[in-house]
Amino acid sequence: MSRRLLVSLLVATLLLLLWQALVTLADLPPFILPGPWRVAKALAQNADLILWHAGVTLVEVVIGLTLGTLLGIATALGLAASPVARQLVRPALILTQALPVFALAPILTLWLGYGIWSKILIAVLIIYFPVTSAFSDGLAATPKGWLDLARTMQARPHHMLWRIRVPAAMPALASGLRLAAVYAPIGAVIGEWVGASQGLGYLMLLANGRAKTDLMFAALAVLALMTLVLYRAVGAGCDRLASRFS
Amino acid sequence: MPVFPAPTSRIPPVTGPAIRLAGTARFGTATLFRDAVLELLPGTWTCLLGPSGVGKSTALRLIAGLDTGADFQGDIKALDGSPLTGRVAYMAQSDLLLPWLDLRGNVALGARLRGSPPDWPRIDALIDRLGLAAHARKRPASLSGGQRQRTALARTLMENKAIVLLDEPFSALDARTRADMQDLAAETLAGRTVLMVTHDPGEAARLGARIYLMENNTLTQHPPPAGHPIRAIDDPEMLACQAALLLQLRAAT
Numbered sequence: 001m002s003r004r005l006l007v008s009l010l011v012a013t014l015l016l017l018l019w020q021a022l023v024t025l026a027d028l029p030p031f032i033l034p035g036p037w038r039v040a041k042a043l044a045q046n047a048d049l050i051l052w053h054a055g056v057t058l059v060e061v062v063i064g065l066t067l068g069t070l071l072g073i074a075t076a077l078g079l080a081a082s083p084v085a086r087q088l089v090r091p092a093l094i095l096t097q098a099l100p101v102f103a104l105a106p107i108l109t110l111w112l113g114y115g116i117w118s119k120i121l122i123a124v125l126i127i128y129f130p131v132t133s134a135f136s137d138g139l140a141a142t143p144k145g146w147l148d149l150a151r152t153m154q155a156r157p158h159h160m161l162w163r164i165r166v167p168a169a170m171p172a173l174a175s176g177l178r179l180a181a182v183y184a185p186i187g188a189v190i191g192e193w194v195g196a197s198q199g200l201g202y203l204m205l206l207a208n209g210r211a212k213t214d215l216m217f218a219a220l221a222v223l224a225l226m227t228l229v230l231y232r233a234v235g236a237g238c239d240r241l242a243s244r245f246s
Numbered sequence: 247m248p249v250f251p252a253p254t255s256r257i258p259p260v261t262g263p264a265i266r267l268a269g270t271a272r273f274g275t276a277t278l279f280r281d282a283v284l285e286l287l288p289g290t291w292t293c294l295l296g297p298s299g300v301g302k303s304t305a306l307r308l309i310a311g312l313d314t315g316a317d318f319q320g321d322i323k324a325l326d327g328s329p330l331t332g333r334v335a336y337m338a339q340s341d342l343l344l345p346w347l348d349l350r351g352n353v354a355l356g357a358r359l360r361g362s363p364p365d366w367p368r369i370d371a372l373i374d375r376l377g378l379a380a381h382a383r384k385r386p387a388s389l390s391g392g393q394r395q396r397t398a399l400a401r402t403l404m405e406n407k408a409i410v411l412l413d414e415p416f417s418a419l420d421a422r423t424r425a426d427m428q429d430l431a432a433e434t435l436a437g438r439t440v441l442m443v444t445h446d447p448g449e450a451a452r453l454g455a456r457i458y459l460m461e462n463n464t465l466t467q468h469p470p471p472a473g474h475p476i477r478a479i480d481d482p483e484m485l486a487c488q489a490a491l492l493l494q495l496r497a498a499t
């Protein structure tokens with residue numbers, strides 16, 4: 001583990017050096033590509049500003065992730081409990097995937113305004129499908145032997161669902177959540193690009209427009225870090241969930 | 247003077263019905279068994295032997311009322327006229343333990359699935375008798391194959407059903423534990439109608455009031471040893487029957 005960390009640090013340092021070398025040797029103007037040192041300086045000088053916008057984005061992502069996950073879990077459970085619902089809803093669910101959320105972002109912003117709710121909704125929409133479909137597939141793939149056993153034990157359907165099918169589907173749900181953790185920040189940032197007055201996506205757009213490329217990169221770096229930390233945290237939780245139930 | 251009822255054991259005695267399976271089973275065009283008749287006598291053990299892949303588990307699953315994928319034409323019924331559903335406990339060839347429950351939780355599964363509170367004193371007593379008390383809180387992943395099989399046996403015994411279907415219930419056990427478990431199962435399942443699939447002629451000769459051989463798409467009866475099960479391990483009749491069964495299994499083409 002510490003060995004892996006060391007390797008990652010080494011690779012990161014190497015990339016930063018390469019980046020700096022490219023900027024210095026090619027003599028690129030800072031508004032095209034600022035060097036890592038310039039970006040770090042921009043980060044330090046605008047720390048308050050960037051952190052404030054990052055906080056907004058983080059709130060959107062966390063709320064979006066929570067709501068999207070709950071909604072996905074509820075849908076998958078509903079589909080698992082009722083075969084009729086499964087036949088009716090499944091095709092509709094797949095159809096909604098044919099609509100890119102990017103295309104919906106402007107209209108959602110129009111309806112919900114420039115505040116955080118349009119961003120949350122976009123994050124929810126983007127993770128709803130992966131969560132629903134991963135959990136739903138898991139619920140539909142319960143090993144037959146366990147279902148046979150439960151049947152001979154005269155299990156009531158809801159006990160069979162809660163005590164066998166749901167726990168058996170936990171590893172599948174975990175893999176859906178891992179995807180959701182990566183998608184949720186994308187959703188929030190798309191929303192911020194389309195129309196917002198706060199958030200990292202808004203800040204990046206603003207900085208770009210004013211040719212403050214170093215600030216843009218600083219915000220991007222914070223966004224990347226935030227996504228990474230979120231992914232690691234959710235991933236650790238998912239690992240525990242999956243190993244608890246398998 | 248009030249008359250008190252005689253003290254009864256906590257588990258009321260149960261008598262299993264006679265069961266009859268008669269018919270033909272196919273997988274597509276391949277016939278598994280043709281015009282087979284399998285009769286389980288009420289309240290006794292019937293053993294089913296035969297080479298791997300002949301259809302023993304399929305026959306057991308047919309009686310359990312489970313989907314086998316086989317096309318079965320014929321009739322399966324309890325001869326007391328009541329339906330089989332709800333009266334059958336089934337122990338599959340694989341242990342089917344739930345990995346997220348500990349040993350104790352797995353033994354309590356039946357009650358949990360029916361939404362009734364598990365009878366913990368009985369569960370713990372049974373776990374103790376099966377020699378698993380030290381492992382009661384372990385999850386299946388940290389149990390040995392034989393411990394897992396005994397857990398599955400405990401789960402089946404907890405069902406307390408009149409008809410018990412066992413698919414190779416002792417196959418993973420060492421010789422001594424196997425003999426102990428045969429004793430325990432025979433005692434616990436007294437009065438039940440039991441069908442046990444096994445690959446061990448000695449086990450069939452020890453426990454079977456009736457012994458069936460399934461081979462070459464047919465089902466034949468083999469005379470059981472004299473005397474009532476469960477028979478002594480050194481019973482000469484039992485040993486002779488064991489030898490005869492093995493000879494017949496080896497003679498089959």
Ligand SMILES: Nc1ncnc2c1ncn2[C@@H]1O[C@H](COP(=O)(O)OP(=O)(O)OP(=O)(O)O)[C@@H](O)[C@H]1O
Binds near residue numbers: 303
């Ligand atoms: N769903 C299925 N579709 C097609 N063939 C099947 C199916 N299930 C089982 N079979 C075949 O039916 C035959 C009987 O299977 P079964 O499990 O009843 O055998 P068995 O006598 O219990 O064998 P073993 O002693 O190895 O457990 C096997 O040859 C198997 O390949």
Ligand SMILES: [Mg+2]
Binds near residue numbers: 339413
């Ligand atoms: Mg079998």
